Amino acid sequence: MKSGNTNVKRAVYSIVAAAFLSVLVFGSGLYAKSTLNPTELSHFFVPFPAGMVMKPMTVDNPAGGSIFVRPIVINVDQRGILKRLFNPGVEGLSTHWLDNIDTVPHRIGMKFTNINVEVEWDVHAGIPWDPETRTFEVPIGPGERVPDLGVDWLFFFPPEVMAQDVWYDGSLIVYDADTDETLTTIPIKFQKSTAASDSGRPKSSY
Amino acid sequence: MEFLAAIKRHKWRYLAFLGGFALFVYPSALLIRAAFFLQGSTAMPDLHKTCFRMPFDWLATGNFATFEDRFLLIGFLGAVLGTSFLFGPLFCGWLCPVGSFTEMANKPVPRKMKIDLTRKINPAALRYGFLASFVLVSALAAFAPSLGLAGICCRYCASSQLQNLVNGIFNPSALSYWHSGGIMVIGGWLLIGGIFWKGGRGWCLYGCPLGAVSNALHTIGSRLGFTYKVKHVSTNCVQCGKCEQACPSWSITRKEKEVNINRSTCTTCLECVKVCGQKCLTYARGKLHAN
Numbered sequence: 001m002k003s004g005n006t007n008v009k010r011a012v013y014s015i016v017a018a019a020f021l022s023v024l025v026f027g028s029g030l031y032a033k034s035t036l037n038p039t040e041l042s043h044f045f046v047p048f049p050a051g052m053v054m055k056p057m058t059v060d061n062p063a064g065g066s067i068f069v070r071p072i073v074i075n076v077d078q079r080g081i082l083k084r085l086f087n088p089g090v091e092g093l094s095t096h097w098l099d100n101i102d103t104v105p106h107r108i109g110m111k112f113t114n115i116n117v118e119v120e121w122d123v124h125a126g127i128p129w130d131p132e133t134r135t136f137e138v139p140i141g142p143g144e145r146v147p148d149l150g151v152d153w154l155f156f157f158p159p160e161v162m163a164q165d166v167w168y169d170g171s172l173i174v175y176d177a178d179t180d181e182t183l184t185t186i187p188i189k190f191q192k193s194t195a196a197s198d199s200g201r202p203k204s205s206y
Numbered sequence: 207m208e209f210l211a212a213i214k215r216h217k218w219r220y221l222a223f224l225g226g227f228a229l230f231v232y233p234s235a236l237l238i239r240a241a242f243f244l245q246g247s248t249a250m251p252d253l254h255k256t257c258f259r260m261p262f263d264w265l266a267t268g269n270f271a272t273f274e275d276r277f278l279l280i281g282f283l284g285a286v287l288g289t290s291f292l293f294g295p296l297f298c299g300w301l302c303p304v305g306s307f308t309e310m311a312n313k314p315v316p317r318k319m320k321i322d323l324t325r326k327i328n329p330a331a332l333r334y335g336f337l338a339s340f341v342l343v344s345a346l347a348a349f350a351p352s353l354g355l356a357g358i359c360c361r362y363c364a365s366s367q368l369q370n371l372v373n374g375i376f377n378p379s380a381l382s383y384w385h386s387g388g389i390m391v392i393g394g395w396l397l398i399g400g401i402f403w404k405g406g407r408g409w410c411l412y413g414c415p416l417g418a419v420s421n422a423l424h425t426i427g428s429r430l431g432f433t434y435k436v437k438h439v440s441t442n443c444v445q446c447g448k449c450e451q452a453c454p455s456w457s458i459t460r461k462e463k464e465v466n467i468n469r470s471t472c473t474t475c476l477e478c479v480k481v482c483g484q485k486c487l488t489y490a491r492g493k494l495h496a497n
Contacts, residue, residue, distance in 0.1 A: 014328040018335030021412055025339035025358060029347060032387065033356035040385040080386025087384040120379070124250035126242075147275075148249030154383050 031080070039079040041092040041152070045069050047099045048108060048174045049183035061101050063143035071187040076167060078193070089162060091190060093153045098146040098174070102183075105142060109135035109177035112153075112188070114170030117161055120154040135177040155190065165195040209313035212452070216480045219300055223310065226301035230256060231372050241278040253303065253369045256282040258416035259340075263359040266341040267348035283416075290420035291427035293434045294474030298410060298417050299455075304364050305410045305417075305473075308396060309454050312406025322404040329456040330470035332411045337418035361387040364395040364409055405454030411471060425469040434491055436472060438465045442484040449478035449487060 037043075047059050047067045056070035072093065079088075100106055111134060112119060123129050126147030128137040140146055157167050167190035174184040213220050229237040231253050238251035249255070261283055264272045273280060286297040298305060312320070323329075344357040360366075367388055373380035399408025410417045428435040440463060449465065450458045457472040458465060465486070467478075479487045 010326060010328060013323075013326050014331035017323075017327045018331040021332055021335045022339040025336065025343055026355070028358045028362055028390075029343040029355040032358060032361045033347070033354050036361055036385065036387050037356050040387070041383075082386040082389040083384070086389060090383045092383050092385070120382075126245075126247040126249040128248050148247055148255075150250065150254075152383075156382075 035078065035080050039074055039076070040083055041094050042072060042074060043094045043096065044072060044186070045097045045099070046095050046172070046174060046184060046186065047101045048106065049102055052185045053187065059101055061099060061143070062103070063099075063145075067097075067099055067101065069184075069186070072172075072189065074190045076190055076192055089157045089159070091155050091157065091167075093155075093188070095151050096149050098140070098149055098151075100140040100142055100144050103142050105139035106176045106183065107136060107139040107178050108183065109133065109175050111173050111175070112170055113173060114168075116170075117158065117168060118156040120156070122152040122154070123150070125149045133177070157190070166191045207314075212313070212477070212481075216477060219475060219477075220310075222300040223303075223306035226303045226306055227372075229301065231303050232369060233372075233376060238278065241281075245277070253365045255279070257363075258302075258304070258365060258414055259359045259363065262337075262341065262415040262419070263344045263357050266344035267357070269348075286416065286420060287423055291423040291433065294424050294428070294436070294472065295417065295420040296474050298414075298420055299473030299475035302410075302417075304368050304395070304414070305407055307368055308400025308403075308409060309406035311396065311401050312403065312454075315401055317404075320402055320404040321398070321408070324404065324450065324456045324459060328468070329411050330468060333418045333421065333470055336412045337415050337422075340415050361385075362391050362394075362413075363387075364391050364413060367391050367395065405456060407454045407456075407473070410455060410473070417473075421470050421472070424472065424474075428469050428494055431492055434474075434489060435469070435494065436467055436474060436476065436479060436487060436489050437492070437494070438467060439486050439488065440464065441486075443486045444484055446483070448481045448483070452477040452481040 045067050047061065047069055050059050050069050053069050053071055056068070058066040058068050061067050074091065076088075076091065077084075079091075098108065121131065121134065123131065123134075125136070126149070127140075129135075130137055136146065155168060161167050169189050169191075171188055172186045173182055174186075175182045228234045232251060235251035235253070235255075238255045242249055242251055242255075255278060257279065261273070261279060264270065286295075289296050290298075340358065343355055344359065346353055347355045347357045370380055370388070395409040395413060399411075399413065400406050424435075427433040443463070443465060445460060445463065447460060450460055453472075454475060454477060455471045455473050457468040458478055459468070460466070474489070476489055479489055
């Protein structure tokens, strides 16, 4: 009888533990969508050529489907509480997706405009990358994507910049390294809730 | 020191842990380097390239095209799942750097400081509860975006955090950036599920879809006579409980004179086989119950 009770208790506790874990997983998914993905190490697509990306839009991909591209606006006050507590002065952006949507190949380079803080580039790809010139050494064909790409840009904001409403207001430029032609310009902004905005309280884009 | 004796007793397994790091973790990542060399790729060979989570996320979201050029990942998954069916989850128990790291970090911690719910809950509930939730969240994020869910695959990734920690040894600036998800994972994987979890394999139970699927296959495979599995021969058993204590994945429970091995969580690490002074536990082919 005692063994039976123990088994029932164990089964009940197991169900409670599994339910708790499910709530935790769903809660983590909600938190990631609402808070973490838009504001911390935000990932975004970089098709080229897409021109000046003034607003969120989709562009046709000759390889099939379409690609969503957007200006990047990070509201640093919306970041997760752990980030704000333990590592507030470093923010990151990331991409795995550099897609050539043109009809001709491009050997691309990347640069930021209006840089006012230290930015660390961490670029790894399945094709050679020159960290000095920040260009790929081989062209990307039409409809192709830079293979096995991982790019992290880390922005190091010193206290005097963090005291301002806008921490960084510039753009990422993707250009043809052989012709210097600008292919895509993605505006990037790190700002506080208190920063002025045309649409009221600024929200992180995602 | 108890943990040093355990390491000495089963030294080949702990050497295999080092082998797992050498094969999968940057800067060595020998297996991944070899695969990239054969492909002519200059991509960074790190633990991320044999992700334990993304394939299950892609399957849940119907993103099958992502598999097209992932030969390394497909080969890795095929090997892990195939060996799990035939021999038990040997990758989990012997090679996985994410699990072995926390298991080692856990060993010096006094037993009284560790979370031990072995007799209170069935760890299979955690394991499959997580797998079901992981798959469901991924699918809902993809097919019902209005629910406001995102997949938890990459944002809460223990492999990334382990690789970051190792990168930090060689280049301290690798530790300069932390996102909230990463900090939460350090808490859930390394602290709660590792250092302060009996056996140090908590994340394997409540955070790893590859481990869950591996054990689901082992559960099926172990019922077949031609597969290998850990078996208990009760004739000599003195119910000392050493096997239950030694098991890092909460797979062994004793009840009266029976020793039950939970196939849903057993990683075939063979710690129980090594610790049993009566030779009651074996790793062999044949029927599930040896007697």
